[in-house]
């Protein structure tokens with residue numbers, strides 16, 4: 001998530017906690033700390049004791065309302081009931097934890113239930129620190145264009161910060177989202193898959209600094225190797241390598257002979273198999289110089 005400089009004073013706590021989290025992230029990457037979850041889906045929030053335990057270890061908690069289950073939808077037949085249910089959830093979590101709380105929502109379930117304004121307003125009234133909007137309907141999945149105009153509308157109605165999300169694929173998209181919707185910060189999803197460089201690019205675009213050059217094939221390969229190493233370190237070889245199959249696919253997007261690489265990546269089961277495939281595909285000739293990636 002990229003935060004803009006101009007933010008309401010009410011968000012300082014959130015900003016500070018993100019800063020602390022940045023330190024934490026660095027420690028996690030150095031292997032000095034284990035990652036701690038801070039974002040939960042609504043299906044998982046009922047255990048408030050768990051929330052309190054997490055509070056000691058996280059600096060900011062987010063509830064994702066976007067991932068409504070079909071069962072929940074079946075329980076809810078009107079917008080009023082849905083808002084009531086959401087309000088109950090937020091109030092419970094708000095009471096249970098003292099760290100800043102955000103909620104992430106979509107524009108609505110389907111065309112007949114576009115409820116982001118009602119839910120956003122209710123969240124503000126319940127004391128939530130910021131609302132994140134992914135402006136697609138649940139029915140749309142990830143298809144079609146995100147309706148940035150919904151972000152503008154929500155921003156114009158709320159006093160708390162609104163974080164815009166949807167279709168940020170490069171630095172300029174983030175700049176445009178902030179300019180056109182007036183949102184306070186942006187959240188990046190698919191644009192970061194296989195492309196962790198996007199965050200530097202977005203920061204440069206927002207602060208009007210020179211946009212960094214895109215990474216070379218070799219630079220991509222080196223970071224992918226580091227990613228592979230960390231995935232295995234944190235998740236164990238089998239799970240780490242299996243999860244990395246899709247990341248290998250994302251990092252190879254747009255590169256020559258990528259489709260054959262993706263086919264082979266889909267079959268790797270061990271760290272050494274994945275490493276050899278990456279070294280070959282990304283033309284990493286000097287294997288000895290890659291030692292740092294495995295520290």
Ligand SMILES: Cc1cc2nc3c(=O)[nH]c(=O)nc-3n(C[C@H](O)[C@H](O)[C@H](O)COP(=O)(O)O)c2cc1C
Nearest residue numbers: 039064066104134165166167168187188189190191
């Ligand atoms: C692989 C993947 C995993 C995701 N996991 C989560 C998640 O755990 N929680 C969440 O709130 N959103 C999750 N999302 C949704 C994104 O945060 C974001 O709302 C969505 O991708 C739209 O933004 P984009 O157009 O920048 O991708 C996920 C998306 C993808 C593609």
